Amino acid sequence: MGCTSILVPILIDERDYDKDCDRDKDLKRNMTLPEKHSRSGLTLIEVMLALSILGIGLFVLVAGTAQGLAVVRAARLYDHAHGLLGRIEAEHPIRSEDIRPGVERGAFGYEHRDFSWEREIDYVGDEEDRLFVVTTRVIWSRRGRRGFEEVVTYRHLPEEEEE
Numbered sequence: 001m002g003c004t005s006i007l008v009p010i011l012i013d014e015r016d017y018d019k020d021c022d023r024d025k026d027l028k029r030n031m032t033l034p035e036k037h038s039r040s041g042l043t044l045i046e047v048m049l050a051l052s053i054l055g056i057g058l059f060v061l062v063a064g065t066a067q068g069l070a071v072v073r074a075a076r077l078y079d080h081a082h083g084l085l086g087r088i089e090a091e092h093p094i095r096s097e098d099i100r101p102g103v104e105r106g107a108f109g110y111e112h113r114d115f116s117w118e119r120e121i122d123y124v125g126d127e128e129d130r131l132f133v134v135t136t137r138v139i140w141s142r143r144g145r146r147g148f149e150e151v152v153t154y155r156h157l158p159e160e161e162e163e
Helices: 014-030 044-091
Strands: 102-107 115-123 131-142 145-156
Touching: 044 115, 044 131, 044 145
Parallel strands: none
Antiparallel strands: 102 115, 115 131, 131 145
16 A cells, blocks of 8 residues: 555634744743863963063062162261361361371261271372372271271472561
């Protein structure tokens, strides 16, 4: 026996067809393709790069701070030495009758035990010109490093008039 097909017309209500189409559209809209494994977190390279940038930044910050503190310390020493130069001029003034070439040295006592001073007087040009250069220097030593601050002045002694 042979197989025969029979086509039977089916009547579909138009309202039902629209509902089925809307349902199919909703299904398609809500269907998503299975996603690949989603990534959460950072890779090892990203972490290493972030840590190296952070390390470089911290190194620069610490080095800059250390340099700034060293400058402040040096400025404080020079300022202190400048004040001591004024003290030398007040305690050991150069009088015209005492001026002659040579070197004079001294210390400031216990409160300034890291500091000492020296004054050097020498002729400029010929002795007959009576022009002197006076170099007053404050010297200090801190942590094995020596430093100094000096003031150089010129003094002219006029010839004494004979009476």
